[in-house]
Amino acid sequence: MRAIETGLEIRPWHKAFDYKNRRTGELILTQSDDQFRDSLRVAVPRKRDLSHIDLGTSIIFGGAPLSDSQLRAACLVDADLAGANLERATIKQGDMRSANLEQAVLVGAQLSGVILCGANLVNAKMAGAMLNGADLTGSNLYGADLKGADLRDCKLNGAILEGANLDGAIRSDTSWKRGTEIKNRHTGAVILTTQSDNLADDLSQSREQRSESRRS
Template identity: 30%
Template structure:
């Protein structure tokens, strides 16, 4: 990849890119399928409408990278660094983020459907309006997060910490209301009634 700019609009399949250093040239409309970015240096990388399908980013450093209108579908991030990364209008459908450094990542208008974030530390992160349907958030730390209007329908919330979080307008199923740790969270009146009903209370 000696001339990165010449590779825009190209597709790459099953490449070993573990020794890659991103450099300063933005990636535009590139497509990666089952590529190995293990340990790659992707700091400050900028991508625009790029897609990554079933790629492995384990141990990669994406610190302060910027991703716009892209997709990371069924990708693996294990012990990856995403601190300072910004995702805008991106899909992370079905990807798994395991033991990653996620703070302070920025996620705007993103789809996190079926994303694996078990035990993730996302304290004080703005997750408002995100689609997180059926995401795995088991034992994740979402204390003091802004989750207003987020869609958590079907999400796995066993032991998820929401203390101090703003959940007004968020969509959470009855199972989540029972399994998550919601003490100290801010909710709207209708959510409080749903919480009471999920715990078997009768509101007169």
């Protein structure tokens, strides 16, 4: 992400900044409001396709300031939202396939029915997020904090959950019951067979066993 040079530098998250396709460099959105989230709030109801938009974090300007934003049904396929602050954001029924949300803050976010297939959610902060009915098939949730998240009817086929904090996460089905085989999404090899009805405990125990094995 680079600022436009028009005599004076226009910074990301400020009015008149251009946000581009991270693959092609084509213009997707020019910030029209003082608050970046207001520009997106206007664009989404107009069915603006925000696929591939580069909203990634930078050392100087930080992640996208989108706390409390209203992005219901937003199209953010392959968007770069690394490090974005989406705390308490509403993105119900949104399409975020293959989006980069590494280290994003999604605490208390409303993500019901969101498509997050193949999304990068490594080390994302998602405590208390509402993910009921969301599709997380093949997503990478390594190290993600899902404490107290609502995962009822959530699809997690092939998702990477190693290192994730699932304490208090809510599930309505039996997919994590004792005897469930959790597999490598690439090879199909069984990584873990649950020994209890609490996946968080089984994952924690598995990590401890691997650490002991490496030390020995």
